[in-house]
């Protein structure tokens with residue numbers, strides 16, 4: 001197979017850089033976007049000035065505050081970031097149709113099919129970088145390689161503001177000295193375990209037998225083995241066709257019992273979370289829809305700086321939105337629904353930070369079993385409970401139809 005030419009391009013400290021652009025007085029300051037110091041949740045971006053204090057994306061806000069008490073904490077504005085992201089997408093899509101937006105500020109371009117158009121790849125890549133920086137007024141880092149993993153690791157090496165290419169024949173020398181946590185999916189907890197085994201660099205993985213990798217990384221063992229050698233044949237997944245996923249139920253008899261409605265909402269959130277996992281998407285917007293017995297429809301939505309996929313996160317937001325709508329309700333409901341939109345392929349923050357590692361692993365293990373043996377093969381206690389609520393409502397003749405929409 002001919003060597004592919006994959007370019008990975010990533011905006012440096014995206015949210016924090018946009019904030020600086022909007023308010024130049026923030027220039028040179030330690031900025032943490034994601035929430036205020038006392039709030040629950042994690043930092044979604046830290047400016048390079050804040051990173052000097054050890055703050056990084058995915059870190060709980062309270063910890064970020066301990067490390068950097070003089071930092072400027074901002075809740076962030078997803079709407080503004082999304083508009084920058086759309087411009088970013090627009091600029092990049094002029095160069096090739098083979099493109100994957102991996103998140104709001106990160107994209108892969110496959111220039112392999114455009115060889116005839118671009119006699120010099122490095123010149124083209126330099127031009128892409130300059131154009132993005134001029135038009136968006138934001139600094140970007142660029143990595144070039146024969147596949148997604150090498151291009152992404154090259155970008156990490158190039159940060160901030162640089163460009164790194166992994167040339168043919170240089171793959172192993174590029175990889176061997178990189179720290180083990182450079183590979184996606186290896187968070188600080190896994191790193192600590194590997195450290196005890198004297199595995200600190202990517203080259204330390206090379207000598208390990210497959211079974212050992214499987215023991216260490218579970219289902220991801222084989223993928224990590226291949227990635228440690230710079231082998232990755234994943235195609236680009238062009239995004240954009242799918243704008244939203246929703247789940248909603250129309251009741252045959254109108255329901256006014258709050259607890260029953262909330263239980264049903266939880267059931268829908270669970271289904272929605274599964275659909276997102278299946279599509280490997282995270283959602284920046286959660287919306288709850290209700291239709292009252294007089295057929296009036298109301299929606300409430302929330303924009304999220306940190307996109308969500310897990311049931312717990314979706315339900316927490318959906319529940320709040322639902323209760324806002326349902327507060328002081330005089331009528332009963334004939335429909336309840338939940339929708340995820342503004343979907344991205346990955347989160348800006350690391351998925352495998354310690355606080356989410358367990359949940360994430362459990363989630364993907366459950367998902368794999370279901371892919372193989374069907375949904376009913378494995379139900380968590382909560383799902384069993386939600387299934388029971390659903391059957392109960394259905395048996396009592398409450399449910400008219402449940403719809404799954406993907407647009």
Ligand SMILES: [Mg+2]
Pocket residue numbers: 010011012013014105106
């Ligand atoms: Mg970035």
